[in-house]
Amino acid sequence: MARNRTTSGRAGQDRGVIRPAAVSVFLGVAGVAAGLTLPALAQSYSFSDVRIEGNQRVDATTVLGFARINRGQAVSGGQLNEAYQRLADSGLFETVEIVPQGGTLVIRVQEYPTINVINFEGNARIKDENLATLIQSQSRRAYNPSQAEADAAAITEAYRVQGRIAATVTPKIIRRSGNRVDLVFDIAEGKVVEIERLSFVGNRAYSDRRLRQVLETKQAGLLRSVIASDTFIAERIELDKQLLRDFYLSRGFIDFEVLDATAEVTRERDAFFLTFTVQEGQSYSFGQVTASSEVEGVDAADFSNALRIRRGVTYSPSVVENNIARLESLALQKGLNFIRVEPRITRNERNQTLDVNFALVRGERIFVERIDIEGNTTTLDQVVRRQFRTVEGDPFNPREVRQSAERIRALGYFANADVNTQPGSSPDQVVVNVDVEEQPTGSLSFGVSYGVSSGAGFSIGFSEQNFLGRGQILGLDISTGTDNINTQINFVEPAFLGRDLRFRFNTYYRETDNQYSRYDTRRIGISPSIEFPISENGRLEMRYTLSQDKIQNVDRGLDDDGDTDASSIILRKEEDRGALIASSLGYTYSWDSNRGGMNPTGRNLLRFSQDFAGVGGDVEYVSTTALALTERKVWNEELTVRAVVEGGVLNMIGDDSSRVTDRFFGNGKIRGFEPNGIGPRDLNVGNEDALGGNYFAVARLEAEFPLGLPEEYGFMGGVFMDAGSVWSLDDVNGGENGDDPVDDDFHLRSSVGVSVFWTTPIGPLRFNFAKAIEKQDYDKEQFFDLTISTRF
Structure with a gap:
């Protein structure tokens, strides 16, 4: 890293010696010499010659291209100001002068220096090679103060995501010979800004302690030096809101809302006070649960017998979704395609119950044309496809697609998995797109264990959750203790013969003393x-x-x-x-x-x-x-x-x-x-x-x-x-x-x-x-x- 004395290279520095107001002065002088009358800016001028001075790497044609002024062309004072602004904003020149000299217009420029090397100073939490991927400035390219400022902002954002909102990044330049500079990003990382207090307003049914257990964000405590979830990350708040909603909805609070989530920084800017304002409402239970049919020839009695909801049980959307899936599966078993189940809920305020009627209705006649899978560089297509209960040519069921998406995410093979649909080749066809992002699924672990009964021990383990991209599990564990040796190899095929059959093979060797x-x-x-x-x-x-x-x-x-x-x-x-x-x-x-x-x-x-x-x-x-x-x-x-x-x-x-x-x-x-x-x-x-x-x-x-x-x-x-x-x-x-x-x-x-x-x-x-x-x-x-x- 460079350690030389540096000078500021911020984008706010003057980008030209003569500002637009000064240009008009030159134009006034030129007007008098030519026997013209003021105001000069309101008149047109014509220069028989345009001369470019000071350019080294940028050719004259490029300069004229930015200025958009040709010999003999009639231009106004406002157009000359615009020409100056275009040259200054091109990012190629450190200073720009437009000087009228009689019938000649002189455009004098000083090019920005070339970046020799780019260094990062003061960074410890993020490595140089990772910071280099965040910036657009490059070696052997022209230095641009605006781009350097943008790069500094990108680095600052990377630190903010890690909870270091007090981090500052200052771009500086070190002048070298040959119109070259070293670009240095001087970084003050600052401390991690933690959640000092995590509190709730409006909660009556559950204590703050219980609700803190629900959130992904945690309050800083005894182990703040090793816990990352107590770091303030603004994007995590939206996830926390959804977790709160899911928590309350699964317990019957159908009117629950997160009214506000306020993060207040302390005066020292080293901690946050995060407060969630909630409105709980009342908890509801299931009342009368029925099934009805709006499809001719379909008897609702069989579907009523398939329901698995007891009256008086706390209402939960997941229970409703599970019963919908059961009824739609029963319809398919009966050969009834394009049957959809709509839950129709009636609220009983007096006794705080919800009557649910599962209505069987005729859905649209839409078929699955194909399922496209992208992004799986390691995992085989068949591993993703077997999470779908439908295949090409089957009737399209939006609920089944959503559930398939959840099963794909639950595999743990992908950092991100998006499942969406788009129209197919005809109005009655739909294409299901699966876009996944792979993540590491293997681990090598070394461990130390201790038990009063077993004493101290050591272990080494290898585990691969997606062996050869086939969704198989392979594990090897070797552990030794004061008086025992335990070695085992485990292999699991979760979809043996392409079905919901979990095949496991285990072999072991154990000695005890x-x-x-x-x-x-x-x-x-x-x-x-x-x-x-x-x-x-x-x-x-x-x-x-x-x-x-x-x-x-x-x-x-x-x-x-x-x-x-x-x-x-x-x-x-x-x-x-x-x-x-x-x-x-x-x-x-x-x-x-x-x-x-x-x-x-x-x-x-x-x-x-x-x-x-x-x-x-x-x-x-x-x-x-x-x-x-x-x-x-x-x-x-x-x-x-x-x-x-x-x-x-x-x-x-x-x-x-x-x-x-x-x-x-x-x-x-x-x-x-x-x-x-x-x-x-x-x-x-x-x-x-x-x-x-x-x-x-x-x-x-x-x-x-x-x-x-x-x-x-x-x-x-x-x-x-x-x-x-x-x-x-x-x-x-x-x-x-x-x-x-x-x-x-x-x-x-x-x-x-x-x-x-x-x-x-x-x-x-x-x-x-x-x-x-x-x-x-x-x-x-x-x-x-x-x-x-x-x-x-």
């Missing part, structure tokens, strides 16, 4: 699966798993003090069986009430899985697990309450007993206990290893709530209560010789505790403080648990 037990394990396996929808909210996954599990390094001797420290004979017998191969078929059914995201205040989830081992291999069993979850946001969505019930059963087939690699341990299910801290345990041997159980059942209740700290700090509080147990063994003959029974009965364990949640840019942190209430004497408690996951 657990500090909480006196044995190690090694597991190797592959598991292909396929997943597909079986209802609006339900999905089914079917899988095959082939694995080899081995138990090793079971303690069999004495400890360092010569005391007996052997593991239970149950574990020793399981190690003696060697590496066993398990070949199983399995399935998982899941039902999620919020799969479409239509209920922002609640969720119900059911999951049921079974694996049947014995399709070849060395072991035969049936493993069953189930989970039920319900979650609600209450007290104006300030408090989230959650209840979870889950359990599992392992049934061995034949004479074989289960092994620790197959049984349940309940790790992480009941807080307040160490990993392998509960369940059947052989108390007749020195190390008292946990053995796991064939059954487990757990119930968890928890609540999350704000702690009263500023929302932007990311802290939330929580309380919880867990209860459950792990129990039942096939072989209860323990001790060192198998002649001491092991207690494998059901014993209830329970705990209560508090949690602190901290959402940070480096990942979510959770601090649990738990106290075991119901326990056995041999259980191993754990009062504190912390999990940190850091990626960089």
Whole structure:
């Protein structure tokens, strides 16, 4: 960067020695010499010769072209002024003089210097090469003060977008020999202007804290040095307005408006006070929901039965849109083309309900002529096309096109995706245009993790969400901890055979050297699966798993003090069986009430899985697990309450007993206990290893709530209560010789505790403080648990 003494080169400097007023003086003198009378400017003049002086790079013809004055041409004083202005505005000359000398008009110019080099000084946040793409001035071109000012404004705008509204850019020139200059943009970046206070006016149903969670813009807080969303960006306000509208509309506030959004800068110009003025209105619920038909021969009764809206449920536009799509899909199944569904809403002010009538009407006979896709340099056309439910030649449905656009954006492959339509080759044809902008979809991550139970660990991961532009997912993860190694490769084809079939192939290798037990394990396996929808909210996954599990390094001797420290004979017998191969078929059914995201205040989830081992291999069993979850946001969505019930059963087939690699341990299910801290345990041997159980059942209740700290700090509080147990063994003959029974009965364990949640840019942190209430004497408690996951 240049460091020489500089002189101002602003566009406001004088661009000519003689201004238009001075020209008229010259004309007056010329008029007297020629025996003419004043006023000179009102008369015409003729010059027998026009002489150009001072031009070096610009030829005389070009100068005359700007002046538009020819020899012998009659010109007025006003035309001479205009000639001067055209030359001055051409951007080619630093000074311009128009001097009448008798019958000769002298045009004397001094050309702008040539730009030698362009430098940027004072910039740290934006690199030189990025700034160079913003300016129009170029090396080896004529220097133009107006263009330099415009370039300075473009650089200033780039800083403003980053929240540095106090940034200033001053273009300066350094004179060099040979009529050359160095152009220097002197940049004072200033500080990031943050949102010091984010507040709302007019909100009654929801607190400022709750509404701040909705916005993309965040209030500056404890982590202001690493949070970018607390920077003031004017363009983000419009997005915030839309997010507020969507939030309130999804909760039945159909009259909601954002009346104003005011950003006030502090006196020091280092922060903003951003205030949203809103008008909430009242929240409405669904009243009477019906379907009617205005199409001859179409019975509305079938369509009424397909509606999925309950009376009294809070009104939401997304619920209406979902039911419209369901009815239009039903019409297509019945072979009814060009049927449109119009929601007709009647407001009931007295009871604050909305009656909705889904009217079936005849739509226009318009067909999709073709679908054009542009901008996808990496992603294949078929990946974009399969997001459409219609193809060329199908009836045109505007709602389906809008939903297809949303599905394309949801892929995450594109920074921008615009879907629009235009008339086709005939009045009954339409062309759908898809214009996308690719964005990176791969990532390489290195991480450090720490857990109270797992210790410190390192990980490396590679992930590509759009492998070879086919929309496939490829992932590789390798992680190591204090006592484990975990490696897995994952491949997903989301549209197997061109249908809504999600094919997954997973292979893994895991080793454990657990500090909480006196044995190690090694597991190797592959598991292909396929997943597909079986209802609006339900999905089914079917899988095959082939694995080899081995138990090793079971303690069999004495400890360092010569005391007996052997593991239970149950574990020793399981190690003696060697590496066993398990070949199983399995399935998982899941039902999620919020799969479409239509209920922002609640969720119900059911999951049921079974694996049947014995399709070849060395072991035969049936493993069953189930989970039920319900979650609600209450007290104006300030408090989230959650209840979870889950359990599992392992049934061995034949004479074989289960092994620790197959049984349940309940790790992480009941807080307040160490990993392998509960369940059947052989108390007749020195190390008292946990053995796991064939059954487990757990119930968890928890609540999350704000702690009263500023929302932007990311802290939330929580309380919880867990209860459950792990129990039942096939072989209860323990001790060192198998002649001491092991207690494998059901014993209830329970705990209560508090949690602190901290959402940070480096990942979510959770601090649990738990106290075991119901326990056995041999259980191993754990009062504190912390999990940190850091990626960089």
